[in-house]
Amino acid sequence: MPRVSVIIPTYNCARYLGQAIESVLNQTYAAKYVELIVVNDGSTDDTDEVIRPYRSRMTYITQPNRGISGGRNGGVKVATGDYVAFLDADDYWLPERLALMLKRAVASPDCMVMTDVFVLNERSGELETQGNCEAKGLTPLFDLNARDQYVAALKANFLNYMIMVPRDVFARVGLFDKSLTFGDDWDFELRCLEAGMPVRLVPEPLAVYRLYRPGATTTRPDVSMAASRLRILEKHRTSVSAARWKTALGLRDSLLFQQALQGRKFFFATQIAVKLATNRAYGRHLLRQRALARRLRVSAAADAAYR
Template sequence: MAKVSVIIPVYNGAATIGRALASVFAQTFTDYEVMVINDGSTDDTAAVLSRYGDRIRVITQPNRGLSAARNAGVRASHGEYLAFLDDDDQWMPEKLARCVPVLDADPGCALAYTLAVKVDAQGELMGSQSQTEGQPDGVESPTMQEMLTRPWNVVPSQFVVRRDVFERCGGFHERFVTSCEDLYFLLTAREYGGFRCVPEPLLRKETRPLYPKALEREPECDLFVELVRDRYGASADGLIDGFRRSRVKVLRHLGHILIDEGRPEDARRCLARVLHYEPASPKAYYRYLKTFILPRGARASASTDRPGV
């Protein structure tokens, strides 16, 4: 039985899955099995996967989303530890070799995670980045209280988790299809043990355009808030407040970018969602209404914003 089960969900990832798999096969730690879940792909993903033969095990299912795909991979796997990798991400060669000993040495550690660097669709580093990229709020091993006080998150490609912890959590909540499943999973996983950081950037995380992805995630953001309130009650007020503020920041920033690109209708959709979070904010209404007075194709710079807005 392999020590680590590598779980890779893929949906229409024919162009990227090869890079992800190459990064697994380049690992210096070799006691692993690879489960690839083809989640209803309609491109050439199946053909690409067929080239790997028995180096991987492929599970094919109708499209059900990230959570259901990862859970299916875990159910079919046998490793003591679970390592997740998205089809458009890549591990550095030492990823597993650095995480596995952390879990081996500390039975009370539920999950070990690494730092990350952001790359574009061509795999090139984005801007100047420090080695603290991927370290949430500088908190290496948050207590449960800290996680309920403010948002804390690392993406699944960054962490390795004990199978027994994953199973006690019930896996990834399958009502989450495209987002927030990691946030909720980390909360529940922290109930069963501590987290440890491997302070090295051992993940290359692909970053894609924010629009329309950020807006499409909003229904699942509402679901996240609902589930957190149901599970943790008033003790999670700080987390929920911080989560809402983070969503406002993303959507407001995206609205400004879209205005600058001369796309007032798209900007309006984002800023209307800001009103959902800030229904009593005059500034939020000002930003939203401003999208109606910009002519189509106009390129308004950030400097044209009213000061303080």
């Protein structure tokens, strides 16, 4: 049976970490073939106390804070499994996830494998009853070849970070980019696709992804996030459409504009506003977003009236 290394990077996530660890240790796949690696990326909370009961059943690494990419890379460097899978400390898996992913991996050699996920809204406490990929109509994308998936993922990222890959892929495409503060998983997956490694889907939702967790980077859009997105697209500039590129520039400049206003840097804000006014692609993006927001408000009002 193939061995799999599961890497959980964690930074000040003690509140959720135990559930993530338990979800790996309770997999139906034979425990002797599962190597759990937890990377404490400079946490200052009670992470060590949470880890203590599980120390004999895992590899535990502590390191200075290097960000999510540094945590993932720290785990990859010591992993010994045939495959490597990733789980963030605030998410968790359902018991059959590894078994079904490995079954698909054996049937589809030299592929990335992921499963559909349930989304747990931390603000409302509601857990979706339908898989995220199914709900968004993304399932057909996973039957495409690597090149077509690469083009699709550059247009709009349809992947999640919870992939499983053959361990030797890191020797081929490199580790996670530590210079990125956001989207290091997207960047890594794009490199895998560019190298000819497609991603295949186990359609069952077999993981739970927390949305809007307090302190999570994805709930705090900022200039560094927009800059990371732009840097990723720049790596693949020859494959990115002009409109997509200009929209990414507009998103970054919009955040810079907000930051300049908040800092009362009005001359700088005026310069950015001029750039935004001439960015037609970003203007079309804003119009689409506003139209979508209006449709959602109308739909919500209709639902409320019906109730």
